[in-house]
Amino acid sequence: MNTAEPEKPTVVDVNLPDSSVTPVEVHQPVGRTAAGAAPLVMLWPGFGMGASYYRPIARELAARGYPVATGELRGQGASTARATRAGRWGYHDLAAEDYPRTIRAVKSHLSLLVDHPTVLLTHSMGGQVGVLFLARDDARELNVRGLFGVGSGSPHLPTFPTPMRRRLRLGTILLGRIGGSLGFWPGKVAGWDPVGYGRQSGQHMAEWRRLALHNTFAELGGADLDYPAAMREVELPVLLTRFANDLDCPRASSTALAEHLPKAGLRIEELAGDLGHNRWARQPQVTADRFERFLVDNDISAVR
Template sequence: MNDRNFQVPVTLPGGASSPIDLWLPVPGSEATQPLVMVWPGFGMGARYYRPIAEELAARGYPVAIGELRGQGASTARASRDLAWGYHDLAAVDYPESIRVAKTHLGLPADHPTVLLAHSMGGQIGALFLSRPESQELNVRGMFGVGSGSPYLRSFPTPMRRRLRLGTIFLGRIGGALGFWPGKVFGWDPVGYGRQSGTHMREWCRLARENTFAGLTGADQDYPLALRLVTLPVQLCYFGNDLDCPRDSAVALAQHLPAAALEVEELAGDLGHNRWARQPQIVADRFGEFCQGLP
């Protein structure tokens, strides 16, 4: 890290913290460029996304990478007594991370902001777009890569069977322990690492029913609020992404019927994750998306 790239903590409920990585744009960049708030996928640490952040900062954007609670360098540790779900992340972690990022980057609270969300980050991002904090922080839209719903019916048969078994496995062990431990007998069958039992239970329900209804602790009707979102949303995927085929992205898009939304296949074979390490294709398309924002 250097004087243009640094890290600051975001304090979470209970005293834990999740760091955010920040990049100042290259000198001479337009001050009106939006803050790019990058959100990782399930089981992915923020540091994996450093190449895409560096590329966007070099193109003139102020950039922040959030850390999903309990992942990467976050000090939160899921247990039977400490749990969080989709609502907690959308209502607390997302807005607070943006506030902290803007403060340390010298941006006003209402500086334009665009979410660059990967996989799970886009599921939470959609919920965040439906919240009043999104408007207060002047979030202008979301660009998702490999962000879809895990809805079983949106996957071809081999992957559907794997997901169905996964929901049973995760649900039973997570239900018994009160959290998902990550490794079972020394093996992590899903690669997500240790996760909150509440979050995993809600994810399993999303996989079975494709619904965000009844989220733990919810202070709003999320299915209704999602239907009222009118912001631009671009859900992109690569053709060889087995974890987010087109129908999975469409299943997430169905929650946002009023949004200015497009589902698009990107050229290339960067799969579910590699685009964050080889950022040219996504950075180009993201720039076009930002240029078209109202």
């Protein structure tokens, strides 16, 4: 690890088609002659998580010489989007709009070429959107070279043990069925958030419910391609990691997500330690070490 301190991140505003703005934190690399000397690491948060939570791992990777940017899932963290009856979005919107627009904006800010090698570092829901994005032409144009997931799996109910399955089933009722019918999930009901994920788009939650019940990305709202068919053709390296005490992503959940990418060079691996579903982002050493090995194992480099 480079002992030099990374600079404070800069913020790049990404304008989305719904007129919302997503502020993206960009961390300059330490110890490289230029940002272009290493692949861009594009970090995507989990469900209900803001980008600021991931600053420790972003700083760790920047200290190791990588340009790093942390996006927001629409409507979360510092995103200005607000789910309403009229303001809805789903998996397709995130994969087709938020992910490519954010990466393009970051590359422009860092003076990187559009096809500069890029790796997705995803957490939980960020990985679900990430595997959809891999199937799009944008991922090829932006030279996305692989995906490294942490706690990224499918919410498919049969893959979870009984206690967590009950919680997820409650989520499918509140977030998916009720939120989907209302057009949005308000987050707090009488001042209390019974699920803990905040305000969410009803369309996104209805699609998440279908994923939980049937493990399918078929018939996403507004989709401009057959995602299940396109995902079956993805051949990029993908590593889905988890910690043994991650109750929100059992190994079977990762396997269920992996089923969507049968041609990918995909592995599922448990990391050493008890950092659960979230703490790895605040205590980043183990994850950063394995991420760097992933780059080496798959010959992902920006040096040409």
